[in-house]
Amino acid sequence: MDDRSGGMEPESSSNDADIASVMGFSGFGKKARTFDLDAIFEQTRRTAIERSQKTLEDRQKEESQREEAGSSQKAKDKAAAVASRRQESDHSGDSSGSDSGSGSDSDSDSDSSSELIGPPAPPHHGPTGQEDFVGPPLPPGYRGSVADDDDDEEEEDSQDDEDDNPVKKIPDTHEITLQHGTKTVSAMALDPSGARLVTGGYDYDVRFWDFAGMDSALQAFRSLQPCECHQIRSLQYSVTGDVILVVAGNAQAKVLDRDGFQVLECVKGDQYIVDMVNTKGHTAMLNSGCWHPKIKEEFLTCSNDGTVRTWDLTSEKKHKGVFKPRSLQGKRVIPTCCTYSRDGKLIAAGCQDGTIQIWDRNMNVHTKFHCRKAHTPGSDISSLTFSYDGTTLASRGGDDTLKTWDIRNFNKPLNVASGLPTFYPMTDCCFSPDDRLLVTGTSVKKGEGNGKVAFFDRGSFQKVYEIEVANASVVRCIWHPKLNQIMVGTGNGLAKVYYDPVKSQRGAKLCVVKSQRKERQAETLTQDYIITPHALPMFREARQRSTRKQLEKDRLDPMKSHKPEPPVSGPGRGGRVATHGGTLSSFIVKNIALDKTDDSNPRQAILRHAKEASENPYWVAPAYTKTQPEPVFAEMESSDEEADKEPEWKKRKI
Numbered sequence: 001m002d003d004r005s006g007g008m009e010p011e012s013s014s015n016d017a018d019i020a021s022v023m024g025f026s027g028f029g030k031k032a033r034t035f036d037l038d039a040i041f042e043q044t045r046r047t048a049i050e051r052s053q054k055t056l057e058d059r060q061k062e063e064s065q066r067e068e069a070g071s072s073q074k075a076k077d078k079a080a081a082v083a084s085r086r087q088e089s090d091h092s093g094d095s096s097g098s099d100s101g102s103g104s105d106s107d108s109d110s111d112s113s114s115e116l117i118g119p120p121a122p123p124h125h126g127p128t129g130q131e132d133f134v135g136p137p138l139p140p141g142y143r144g145s146v147a148d149d150d151d152d153e154e155e156e157d158s159q160d161d162e163d164d165n166p167v168k169k170i171p172d173t174h175e176i177t178l179q180h181g182t183k184t185v186s187a188m189a190l191d192p193s194g195a196r197l198v199t200g201g202y203d204y205d206v207r208f209w210d211f212a213g214m215d216s217a218l219q220a221f222r223s224l225q226p227c228e229c230h231q232i233r234s235l236q237y238s239v240t241g242d243v244i245l246v247v248a249g250n251a252q253a254k255v256l257d258r259d260g261f262q263v264l265e266c267v268k269g270d271q272y273i274v275d276m277v278n279t280k281g282h283t284a285m286l287n288s289g290c291w292h293p294k295i296k297e298e299f300l301t302c303s304n305d306g307t308v309r310t311w312d313l314t315s316e317k318k319h320k321g322v323f324k325p326r327s328l329q330g331k332r333v334i335p336t337c338c339t340y341s342r343d344g345k346l347i348a349a350g351c352q353d354g355t356i357q358i359w360d361r362n363m364n365v366h367t368k369f370h371c372r373k374a375h376t377p378g379s380d381i382s383s384l385t386f387s388y389d390g391t392t393l394a395s396r397g398g399d400d401t402l403k404t405w406d407i408r409n410f411n412k413p414l415n416v417a418s419g420l421p422t423f424y425p426m427t428d429c430c431f432s433p434d435d436r437l438l439v440t441g442t443s444v445k446k447g448e449g450n451g452k453v454a455f456f457d458r459g460s461f462q463k464v465y466e467i468e469v470a471n472a473s474v475v476r477c478i479w480h481p482k483l484n485q486i487m488v489g490t491g492n493g494l495a496k497v498y499y500d501p502v503k504s505q506r507g508a509k510l511c512v513v514k515s516q517r518k519e520r521q522a523e524t525l526t527q528d529y530i531i532t533p534h535a536l537p538m539f540r541e542a543r544q545r546s547t548r549k550q551l552e553k554d555r556l557d558p559m560k561s562h563k564p565e566p567p568v569s570g571p572g573r574g575g576r577v578a579t580h581g582g583t584l585s586s587f588i589v590k591n592i593a594l595d596k597t598d599d600s601n602p603r604q605a606i607l608r609h610a611k612e613a614s615e616n617p618y619w620v621a622p623a624y625t626k627t628q629p630e631p632v633f634a635e636m637e638s639s640d641e642e643a644d645k646e647p648e649w650k651k652r653k654i
Contacts, residue, residue, distance in 0.1 A: 174512075180494065181205060182203070184424070185199050185200070188495065197497075200246070201493065214510075214511035217516045226246050230248035243255050244256045251268050251303065281319055286302070298310060299313070307324055323364045333351040333355065335351050337383055346359070354378065356371045374397070387431050427475055430477060433480075436459075439453060441473070444473055476489035483505050
């Protein structure tokens with residue numbers, strides 16, 4: 001057996017060589033390399049320890065050299081200062097002073113040549129703590145660290161003043177106007193990155209605006225009606241910005257992607273069931289909705305059926321949870337707005353009876369916080385929003401007030417601001433990115449003033465600033481934290497964006513600098529191009545590289561451009577007569593309309609042919625010449641005698 005195996009070895013090796021040569025690589029059939037991992041790990045550990053020790057020693061040595069260099073630099077600066085004083089006091093001893101100064105510099109340089117790191121400091125560099133200076137020499141007019149300290153102090157003071165005064169952070173120096181339509185802009189949303197803006201209104205339209213893709217014409221790149229003939233009540237991007245929640249006046253909320261295509265439509269519940277927990281969805285008009293701040297698949301809606309429901313994006317057949325706000329008597333109350341807390345653990349709803357009810361997200365039976373008299377009973381709460389720190393809740397009421405609440409003490413409001421009229425059930429409020437200001441809009445009647453955006457200090461709750469927007473009500477307002485820009489929706493169909501070129505980022509700054517692109521007429525009149533990738537070369541159409549050049553060629557072709565035929569010149573050709581033109585109307589004009597015969601008396605014109613018609617009948621008379629019967633007429637009796645013989649009843653009564 002061993003002999004056979006030994007005898008087969010050279011044959012197998014030759015076969016391996018042949019296979020390797022055919023397949024085109026060498027080393028076929030060699031044994032794989034083996035590694036001693038323990039030895040490699042041990043070697044790596046030792047190398048790391050040696051490197052760390054070497055780095056520590058180098059760092060200690062560098063620090064000691066810096067300290068020695070600092071002492072020598074101080075001595076050198078002192079000598080330079082003494083030399084400059086001598087030069088100013090004694091003009092006659094300039095040469096000696098310069099020699100001594102150069103001697104001192106040379107001595108200090110020779111002393112510190114082995115210790116100083118980097119180029120030498122300038123001669124007028126003062127001893128003000130710049131011993132660790134490393135880099136190129138400073139300019140001759142450099143005043144030392146004293147000037148730097150002064151500039152730093154001024155910058156720090158200005159920065160402190162700006163930090164102390166949050167009004168200076170309001171970006172309102174510039175504005176752009178986006179024309180949504182002619183009716184109220186009732187919903188606005190910005191994606192988390194601030195690249196796209198979505199507006200919705202009472203005209204049922206949802207418009208998409210892309211700041212990076214717009215030019216100075218400020219036109220929306222898409223407009224659609226996702227909910228047909230229902231007013232848009234609320235719009236919001238998800239946490240990741242890939243989908244949009246659309247809440248309209250119907251009972252079914254929709255979720256669209258970034259391009260406006262439908263992703264989800266919530267199911268409608270059974271309106272004949274009394275207990276709304278037992279039905280799968282809302283049964284009445286929606287009022288508001290928002291996304292969960294942490295879970296990207298969950299969103300919240302509230303409706304006139306008296307429920308607040310949570311939904312899952314992956315499950316469209318049924319809601320996820322139901323919360324039912326109740327009055328003091330336990331009756332059903334309609335929620336008008338709803339929101340999540342910043343951490344997503346709480347769900348807050350403002351109701352028609354002026355109450356604010358807050359639930360724990362995981363316990364939907366009893367409320368965790370409840371304020372019965374948050375606003376005037378019977379006034380709809382239009383907006384609720386949590387501060388960025390999560391401890392303060394702001395509410396915008398239908399009683400023309402703006403209030404803030406501490407979650408930890410929910411019995412009475414922290415601050416109240418009154419005299420803020422609102423005519424819309426979705427007038428909202430928001431916090432500034434630094435959490436120091438609270439922003440809301442005011443409503444006005446037509447022709448009675450301008451709508452304003454009011455800014456309140458969160459601590460003192462005094463109105464510190466306001467912006468007059470337009471001669472219409474301010475319905476929506478958003479202060480985006482990344483862009484540092486304020487978006488405002490008005491009652492006359494405008495969406496305004498306020499920004500500051502210095503304090504703001506991207507957003508409106510991207511589109512205002514782009515000139516309006518002129519639309520080329522040649523590029524718009526394009527023809528359909530049929531792509532046939534699998535057709536034979538002889539049947540395949542060449543791809544048009546430039547539509548403008550192709551259309552110019554087609555224009556020269558009389559068949560493709562439908563060029564009209566020129567007028568006939570000469571005796572005529574192709575069945576067309578040149579004397580009378582090529583159309584029936586021209587023939588009639590030439591022969592009938594321009595006839596010189598006088599037809600002023602139509603009776604004479606007809607009787608002119610009477611004699612010829614009686615002698616030579618052409619139409620009716622020739623058809624009855626052979627079959628025409630002879631007429632027989634009764635002879636009339638004219639004698640009076642015969643008339644008298646007639647009986648009385650036959651006589652004609654006169």
